[in-house]
Amino acid sequence: MDLNLLRALDALLQENSVTRAAERLGTSPAAVSRMLARLRRAVEDPLLVRAGQGLVPTPRALELREEVGALLRGCDSVLRPGAGFDPVHLDRTFTLQAGELMLVRTAGALVERVRAEAPRVDVVFLPEALEDGPALRQGLVDVELGVLGHLDTEVRTRQLLRVPLVGLARAGHPLFDGRRITARRFAAADHIGVSRRGKRLGPIDAGLADLGLRRRVAVIVPSHTGAMLLARDSDLVTLVPEDWLPDTVAALGLRTFPIPLELAPLELGMAWHPRNSADPGHRWFREHVAAAVLGPE
Structure with a gap:
């Protein structure tokens, strides 16, 4: 009828x-x-x-x-959209692709939030190995988190944070001798680059070039954790997002400093395929991912 x-x-x-x-x-x-x-x-x-x-x-x-x-x-x-959805009954695995620095910052908060509401939900964290492929389209990844790029045209995105970069070095580094850290002093220090593909140049180098300066990237490592540990044990400097993992920075005997260049902040966001946009479980998971990244208000 x-x-x-x-x-x-x-x-x-x-x-x-x-x-x-x-x-x-x-x-x-x-x-x-x-x-x-x-x-x-x-x-x-x-x-x-x-x-x-x-x-x-x-x-x-x-x-x-x-x-x-x-x-x-x-x-x-x-x-009704999301009819009858209750996360306590959700039995599902979500896959989140994130860079190491994003993972360290958000994983604990995300897992705590998810387990509190949906004890039968599992979360699989993947590295950024699939970022240039159709992982979201193929359903290999539910949510991509970090600096977004190389995405399929139909992919949905949400910007979460704009974070300035700062320099990072061991607390006893010569840069912290009481003098102002100028662009010239910054460029004169040997640097650690972080790149899974061995990339040596980036926005820092373009900013220095505008001032007629050039830095030496003496070491390239594939992870920020490796860069932080190497900075702790050497006079090399590296870069991290501002106010990122401050307890870890202090515990490692590291210290941050403003980069003496005009640099655009990192734009951090999350991406997902539109087939999941209206799915109540996926929407619930995305909201918790965003909350874990943004932290307490």
């Missing part, structure tokens, strides 16, 4: 009036009268009969009243 007919029947049985049912449905009394005629033919019962100036339900109509109302509530629940 047409769902609109069921809605009309529900309104008629609740109101016992064609006029009031029409007002409830946002249509005309004539249209409701036509629907009542169709309903009478369908159930082979008059449903509402004249009694003085009004209408009264037949015994068959009284039988149908609660049943039709329950049926419509069930339909509305099924069709």
Whole structure:
């Protein structure tokens, strides 16, 4: 049966009036009268009969009243976005691709949030090895997190943070001798580059070149953890996002300093494939990823 007919029947049985049912449905009394005629033919019962100036339900109509109302509530629940979603019943694995520095900052908070609401949800963290491929499109990754690039055109994104870069060196580094750290002194220090592909040049080098300066990238490592440990044990300097893992920086005996260049901040965000946009479980997971990145307000 047409769902609109069921809605009309529900309104008629609740109101016992064609006029009031029409007002409830946002249509005309004539249209409701036509629907009542169709309903009478369908159930082979008059449903509402004249009694003085009004209408009264037949015994068959009284039988149908609660049943039709329950049926419509069930339909509305099924069709409502995220109908019936409760994370406590979610039994699912989500895959999150993130760089090491993002992982260290967010994994603990994310796992804590997820486990508190959905104890049967598992999270798989992947490195950025798939960032240039169609991993989101193929469903290999649910959410990509970090500096976004090389994404398929249909992929959805959400910007989360804009974070300035700062320099990082051991607390006893000669740069911290009390003199101002100028662009020339910064360029004169030997640097650690962080690149999984061995890339040597970046925005820092372009900024120095604008000032007629050049730095030496003496070592390239594939991870920020490796760069931080190497900076701790040498006079090499490296770069990290500002206010990123301050307890770890202090515990390693490291110290940050402003980079004496005009640099654009890192734009950190997350990406996902549009087929998951409306999925209530995926939407719930994305919200927790964002909250873990942004931290407490």
